[in-house]
Amino acid sequence: MMCSSVIFRALLINLLVGCVSSFLVHDAGLTLDVKLDLTHQVSSTDDRFLGVTLDSTLILYGHISRMDISSPLLKTLTQALSPAYLRVGGTKGDALTFNPSITGNRNTEFGADIWDKLNNFAHLAKWDMIWDFDYASLYKNYHWDPSNAKTMLQYSQDHGYKLPCFQLGNEPNLFYYFYHVWVTPQTLARDYQNFKTDVHSFPQYRDACILGPELTDISDPNHKKYITEFLQAGGGKALDGLTIHHYYECSNTFPISLGWFMDLRNFEAFENQLNIATQVVKQYAPGLPLWLSETSTVIITCPGEPNLRTTYANGFLYLDKLGMSARYGLKHVIRHQFFSQLVNSTYDFTPFTDYFVTLLYKRLVQGPVFKVLTSTPTVRMYAHCANPDSYQKGAIVVYAINIESADATLSFSQFHGQQFHLYLLTPGDQDGLTSKYIALNDQKLEMNGNQLPAMNPKVVHGANTVTLRGRSYGFVVLPDANVDVCKH
Known part of the structure; x- marks a missing residue:
């Protein structure tokens, strides 16, 4: 009888190995x-170690305008993650300017009503909003034009909006790819120094932290060179936190599949990124806190099934990323993004699996790391x-x-x-x-x-x-x- 049981179990395991998506x-x-x-x-973490993002596309395409920020369900879900930073930015943020004289969206402009709604949403959620200003579309004659940012800061000060931190541009090492604009690291460092002066000239924001430069994939030698030269040019002196982004690599030869989420190459690649980032900071900006200011696992452009990013499988890389980031001493990790990866959308607030992972992490984990x-x-x-x-x-x-x-x-x-x-x-x-x-x-x-x-x-x-x-x-x-x- 025991022999039959063992044989049956072996046959069952062989059957299930080819169908791990259905059974453990x-x-x-x-x-x-x-x-x-x-x-x-x-190292150590504080109560804001783990935060979330809103992508700029939610503004650009009007999704925020239609969101019900008074929803009791949304209030429950957001306040449960408080305190937290809310970073608003992304690739489309570099084609997004503020126009207080319009309502809603008009091409790449957004009106004061949208900005008011974003600030009210952050207030109701009890989150601290970080705003990432447009850089690429306002880069002219070899420098960034701060006039639109000053208009937005003045409006925000007049309305008493409390924004603890600001950023300038999103992934400048990829500007040429997205916008056919090339900004040298030396120019970016100079513009960040001027940006800090501009922000702190407003009494409401004289103590606001300045974060940047929002680079991605610094394991690429060219990107590592970019951030190194940015710091060598004095960019770090304008910063209160050095910010990088991270997504796990994929390709036609390494497409997204169920096994991808348990593939050791992904876990090892992220640690390699942290090694590089911490060494760059240690050498060129000692003492400057390191932030992972935008990060997730699967990106939409990866070949394979993107819907896996909202399943239980996504939690392996996500939880490991939190542990690795804390162990390497990162100051904050900002998960991309709240709508679409933690909860369903701006109109359907059904929480996904990673919402509950996030909630448990914030409830259980804080302080010294061993x-x-x-x-x-x-x-x-x-x-x-x-x-x-x-x-x-x-x-x-x-x-x-x-x-x-x-x-x-x-x-x-x-x-x-x-x-x-x-x-x-x-x-x-x-x-x-x-x-x-x-x-x-x-x-x-x-x-x-x-x-x-x-x-x-x-x-x-x-x-x-x-x-x-x-x-x-x-x-x-x-x-x-x-x-x-x-x-x-």
Whole structure:
């Protein structure tokens, strides 16, 4: 009977391997004794570490005009992620100017009513808005024309709008590709210095932080050269944060597929980007905070199935990106974008799986970051102090991503006999990795009208191990860890 059972199970696994989008395969897997270096922190995060973006296309194409910012559901979803930065920008932001004398949109101009609505939305959400000013279309005679920005700043000051930070242009290393405009890094550095002076000349914004230069893919030697020369030309002196963008690479030979989300090349490539960025800052702008000011996983131009970016599978790279960014000491990570990747759209606010991943991360993770000594390439782990708004000081949280098809057993002998609070995330229905739903401790997460679902942990006493299912991820909180670094 046992032999028949084993044969049947083997046949079942072979069948399911070719259809991982529908089921999770469980098999005997790795056992790891989780060891943490709690003697010192490698970095730290604050309550605004994780924020979100709105893309400029939402303004350019009028979607914001039709959005119901008074929606109780939208209020619930946005305020649950507060406090957070809201960065408004993107490629089309460099073809977008402010005209207070018009209503709505007219070609590449937007009126005061749209700007008012954006500021009211940020206020209702309890988010702090970062605005990215148009650069490319206002670049004339080898310098940026600040007149439109000054008009917008004056209007904003007159209306008492509180904007903590500003940016100038989006991905200037790609200006020529999108706008046939070439801006040298030396010119950009000069314009940023003038931009800072202009912004701070307004009393309302004299303390506003200046962020830039919004470069993407600095693993490309030409792009690395651009940001290096920008800093060498004094651009860093105008900045309060050096900002870069990141998306995982794809090509005709490396198209988007289900396996793409668990491919080690993606995880390794992001760490390579962080290595390059942190070394550039260390060498040319020591002490300048590094931000990941626009980032996601799949971009629409990638070959393959773009709808996978709103499924459970997207969470592997997303959660790992948060852990890696915190470990490398990034100041903030701004997820692109709230409408279309965290919630459905500006008129249908149904939350996707990554919304709940974002919400759990903000609820559970905050403060000092610790080194995990037993993380592996395929069972990836990160450790922080637990958010003191959710747990008593001294508690820690470990979040883990298992990209193997087999289960992983995590042993916590370092915390023998302590209780665990488990927040384990798996697909929310039979669609498996391609599910549009996510389950917390096997309970599908869905809104209850305008209210969030209960997201309570599974409390385990006396056991020293946690089973992390194959191709799943989640959080383990140790509320009684009593870690000294987390008490201060």
